Amino acid sequence: MDNDTKTAPPQDLAPAARQIAALLDAVDDTRLSGPTPCPGVTVGALLAHIGGLAVAFRDAARKELGPTTDTAPEVADMVLADGWRSTLPGALDGMVAAWRSPAAWQGMTRAGSVDLPGEIAGMVGLNELVLHGWDLARATGQPFGAEEPHLRSTLALLADLGDTPPAGAPFGPPVPVPDDAPLLDRAVARSGRRPDWRPGD
Numbered sequence: 001m002d003n004d005t006k007t008a009p010p011q012d013l014a015p016a017a018r019q020i021a022a023l024l025d026a027v028d029d030t031r032l033s034g035p036t037p038c039p040g041v042t043v044g045a046l047l048a049h050i051g052g053l054a055v056a057f058r059d060a061a062r063k064e065l066g067p068t069t070d071t072a073p074e075v076a077d078m079v080l081a082d083g084w085r086s087t088l089p090g091a092l093d094g095m096v097a098a099w100r101s102p103a104a105w106q107g108m109t110r111a112g113s114v115d116l117p118g119e120i121a122g123m124v125g126l127n128e129l130v131l132h133g134w135d136l137a138r139a140t141g142q143p144f145g146a147e148e149p150h151l152r153s154t155l156a157l158l159a160d161l162g163d164t165p166p167a168g169a170p171f172g173p174p175v176p177v178p179d180d181a182p183l184l185d186r187a188v189a190r191s192g193r194r195p196d197w198r199p200g201d
Contacts, residue, residue: 011122013099015147016129017092020050023136023144024085032080036139037197040076043139047088048078050132054091057125060111061098061118069110092129099125127154131191134184138197144184151183158190 032044041049056068081087098104105118111125130146131154137144146154158174172192177185185195194201 009100009102009105009122010119011099011126011149011153012096013122013126013129014096016126016133016150017096019144019146020129020133020136021089021092023133023140023142024088026142027136027140031140034139035199036135037193038075038135043136044080045076045078046132046135046139047084048080049073049075050136051081051084051088051091052078053125053128053132054088054095056111057121057128058091058095058098060109060121060125061095061101061104063107063109065110070113072112072114095125123153123157126150127157130154130187131193134188135193139199141199146184148183151187155183155187155190158187
């Protein structure tokens with residue numbers, strides 16, 4: 001019996017990916033030029049980024065290193081391709097499936113042009129799904145829910161980076177929130193986002 005059948009992966013990314021997919025039906029074309037909690041990033045650019053990161057982290061899980069894993073995205077400049085309503089859910093499914101292999105979490109890989117252990121890459125990918133799912137929900141006026149283990153993973157990953165994000169990090173310094181704030185608010189604030197953000201802020 002090989003390792004793939006003996007050891008379960010640390011996290012299942014499916015709930016976070018499903019949350020994003022569930023938000024897509026309410027994103028009509030009039031919303032694509034609207035703002036998101038990410039400064040300078042439109043809803044359309046955010047969706048393009050989600051599609052790109054899904055493919056990049058799929059390839060990182062498979063250790064298929066190349067153009068998708070070697071490039072750090074400029075999110076604000078990304079252009080949403082035609083047909084995204086059909087291709088984006090498939091890209092998310094591909095990412096989920098790749099990270100269900102225990103081998104994805106082992107050894108070294110690369111994402112966003114950064115070499116890192118597979119276990120860390122998987123957590124970064126989960127973090128991207130959780131935070132950008134929240135971004136999309138908030139930008140389009142939809143409710144958002146994330147599983148507690150996913151929120152705790154996101155919060156822990158961001159806390160490990162300290163209060164001063166490294167150069168080139170896609171998020172700002174933590175936003176202060178009360179210690180007893182909901183876990184989602186604490187995770188969002190730790191990423192430099194305002195938990196109470198609304199379009200027009």
